[in-house]
Amino acid sequence: MNAVAAVEQATPLRPRIVAERPVVDLEAAEAAAADLLAALGLDLTQESLVDTPRRMARALHELMAPEGFELTSFANEEGYDELVLVRDIPVRSLCEHHMLPLVGVAHVGYLPDRRILGLSKLARMVDLHSRRPQTQERLTTAVADHLRRELAPAGVGVVVEAEHTCMTLRGARAPGARTLTSAVLGRLRDDPSSRAEFLSLARRLP
Numbered sequence: 001m002n003a004v005a006a007v008e009q010a011t012p013l014r015p016r017i018v019a020e021r022p023v024v025d026l027e028a029a030e031a032a033a034a035d036l037l038a039a040l041g042l043d044l045t046q047e048s049l050v051d052t053p054r055r056m057a058r059a060l061h062e063l064m065a066p067e068g069f070e071l072t073s074f075a076n077e078e079g080y081d082e083l084v085l086v087r088d089i090p091v092r093s094l095c096e097h098h099m100l101p102l103v104g105v106a107h108v109g110y111l112p113d114r115r116i117l118g119l120s121k122l123a124r125m126v127d128l129h130s131r132r133p134q135t136q137e138r139l140t141t142a143v144a145d146h147l148r149r150e151l152a153p154a155g156v157g158v159v160v161e162a163e164h165t166c167m168t169l170r171g172a173r174a175p176g177a178r179t180l181t182s183a184v185l186g187r188l189r190d191d192p193s194s195r196a197e198f199l200s201l202a203r204r205l206p
Helices: 003-010 026-039 052-063 120-130 136-151 192-203
Strands: 073-075 084-095 101-111 115-117 155-164 179-186
Touching (some): 026 052, 052 084, 084 120, 084 192, 115 136, 136 155, 136 179, 155 192
Antiparallel strands (some): 073 115, 084 101
């Protein structure tokens, strides 16, 4: 058995990506939501608001409940070594400073090495890392690092474009403002032409 075959045999073809979920007490979250809303002056005896604390607690829980998945990959039998890019993957996350939504898209690409990835897994990886309070910078880096660690490609690139409602609905109140972050690793970082190709396609530049 050659060295490559030994590596392939030792690496699971479908490693299970386990989502780390904190212990959740929805009843306590509902009671806390009721206290918060009441402290903000809302009358929770009104018919339209009486069930709002329950809905609020469950909505926030849904945004912070990542789902595990199988990271299906396949042998790169054709030796494909050009960029693979999936654009406009939905991003729905929470700003950890205000607990308000940040919403946008991610563009995720990689340069294959020994294995190629099922395309839907790029979207699942973005969703996995989106479901937690965080900064956009951390989200971008987390997706890139996870893809490099699990797939071992020749290069990885991630661009995230998102609107932060903590900036567009309050504070600066700058509707339409979008934040762009990027993380590039391997050849997509070190090789200027590969880097330029990825960023041009991801950002739709000419």
